Amino acid sequence: MLAYIARRIVYVVPIVISVALVCFLLVHITPGDPLVAVLPADASQELAAQLRTAYGFDRPLPVQFGLWLMRALHGDLGNSIATGRPVLAEVMRAVSNTVTLAIAAAIIGFTMGILLGLIAGYFRETWIDKLATSFAIAGVSVPHYWLGMVLVIIFSVQLNWLPAVGAGPGGSATWAWDWAHLQYLVLPAITTSVIPMGIVTRTVRALTGDILSQDFVEALRAKGLHERGVFRHVIKNAAPTALAVMGLQLGYMLGGSILIETVFSWPGSGFLLNSAIFQRDLPLLQGTILILALFFVFLNLMVDIAQAAIDPRIKRG
């Protein structure tokens, strides 16, 4: 197992470097001026050139990448051009808000998804299955920013039960799991949860149906195992695939949703990315993408290891 983990970690290194290179190049090859954030559009070319030199944007791209990578390896992602604040602190703060949102959305989405998937799988081709499947399809089909706006209209504007925007009262720097904070989380979390809910439902339904139709289940039943025992076997066999799917979904959610976070003005990584793109704040954009990509890579690694721990066949492969 340890060898497997070590091998997986080694595989991650070139991926991380490639990710760093791609995110650096992506924001550099797009047209436009990297100094938009600090330079008014109507500034002269002379002033633009002066500041380009001051920020090092006049240096060859490989040199810029080398310097950026070296600093990044030392935990320094530079300062935001727009705000002057350290990029790492900006990103980590945003990521912590997104993680809060992702955890809440994952709890809702995965719980609902597993539940609906199991029900649909056990009652295949019945009206219960059709109802659960319709729910899942709606979850992945409905544009989530639209759903977010509908929820806001109903629960904030019409009923005035929940806040429409923001991440908490009073701008407190730390999140608290009390109602004063949780009320800000309800609508964005529900909105974020619908896609993973739909995907997990469909995955678990397919897995459950597939496992239940396999011979070993018949054999278990023939041996007199009660349904609870059969259910445990179904869960165990479905878990690795379901876990992989949930891991990926969690990865997507941790990446933040620009649309959802913008609709709810939730100050997470999606909101930060939106702001960085809008202001063309290159250090912030690069830093945010890099951290999010690393999160994704790390999460995939964790999922792979967890899968291997659950299913010994994976290690052999």
Added chain:
Amino acid sequence: MLTKKNTRAAWIAVLALATAAAWPREASADTVLRIGMTAADIPRTLGQPDQGFEGNRFTGLTMYDALTGWDLSSAEKASVVIPGLATEWKVDDADKTKWVFKLRPGVTFHDGSPFNADAVVWNVEKVLKQDAPQFDASQVGVTASRMPTLASAKKIDDMTVELTTKEPDSFLPINLTNLFMASPAKWQHFYDKAEGADAKAKSQAAWTAFAKDAAGTGPWKMASFTPRERLELVKNASYWDKARVPKVDKMVLLPMPEANARTAALLSGQVDWVEAPAPDALPELKQRGFKLYANEQPHVWPWQFSRVEGSPWNDIRVRKAANLCVDREGLKDGLLAGLMVPATGTFEPGHPWRGKPSFEIKYDKAAAQKLMQEAGFGPNKKLTVKTQTSASGSGQMQPLPMNEYLQQALAECYFDVQLDVIEWNTLFTNWRRGAKDPSANGSHATNVTYAAMDPFFALVRFLQSGMAPPVSNNWGFINNPKFDELVKKARQTFDPAARDAALAELHAASVDDAAFLYVAHDVGPRAMSPKVTGVVQPKSWFIDFSLVSMK
């Protein structure tokens, strides 16, 4: 199955939850004004805000003052420059590059330190003197371009300072509205405490700390700051201008870049005031008793013509025809739901720099068609013109549908308009490069809106031949000796009334020459709760929050 007892308990729980949710979220004896901004982040708080004039509006003019300011007291009159931290100023009779500013006595920064000539010099040097400890490159961009001729500052005595320009420039007092005075003492305090490898690193650390705990002289003081989430300002009860001591105790600024989110926040009572509500929500807002404010802003939505050799716009008949062929009232009432003012130039009647142009910009399709026929075009021989624009962008209103409207309108006057739609930042970059650059993609016009707060931004950078790229924004390489002569005259006229007259002459000449296709001015729409009173929306990008009360 639920028992009767359980059902009752469940109902009690639901009621308790609903009551908790409906409980006022910010119960307090203080009056609090909560504003949803269009910005995605709190504009920089360290004295020179970013995010354009929205930044100046919220974190510049609230916490800080400049030597000169804007009169924001009237919704009817044009907003003009008035004394701020300087009570009077005068250019040196012998050397017109030197100005003497008398400072307002008895003013203190929020940290209690005195405002004086040293503070002015320190603040000028924070953006102009590269070897000054407080020099901050990140503040240069948003400052230097707004006062392009300012060179240095010198203390004469505690209450008098001398400013020097690179060339004689009568616009300096207007430009100085953009230089906000931060507290040197507070910055020094942070600098002394800062850790860093060298003076530059310490300076950067000091500015970072200052941004979190800022001190200016303005009517509002920073109370708390959560980056990207909120800025809380409290009233400065000892503000030097007693008429502008805020009437509410606290103002909370919240970034909400999405128009629907801002509108929902207002409708749900989460904020009291939103900038730029969603246009399609205006009827509902009105119906539910919310107040809407809008007024002409010093902002122009134009086509800036290429005047390079071979450009079809070199024929004044064509330029005038385009200006006469657009039904601006139709654009206003239809596409923009009333949220624009038809443009008949950079400045409208009533503005001191308007002048008396003889060419009247209005909708007169017959006259436009006649001019085009005189220029050799007609229904069977259309003139193809290409315009570069963006699909969105700060201050651009609705660029794509508005350009499509122009495309249809101009088609009736024998124009065949082709649109080259590019990304907003790219359009900006191309703007600096000019019509001759390959990035113009063969366009005959560019569509970038512009602020018209000061004469340099409104007129000079577009009309003076020396402002052609790469120097500034004369994108189309206009080269008109009359404009150059009038620019020089305006710059070198130091009596304010005579300077205004010279600028009016320049503006009138530009309209008579149909220098641009003038289309619209933005109106800075904002919506607010009926609880908010005392709002005066001036003809300005800015607004005075001090006048606002809460019922």
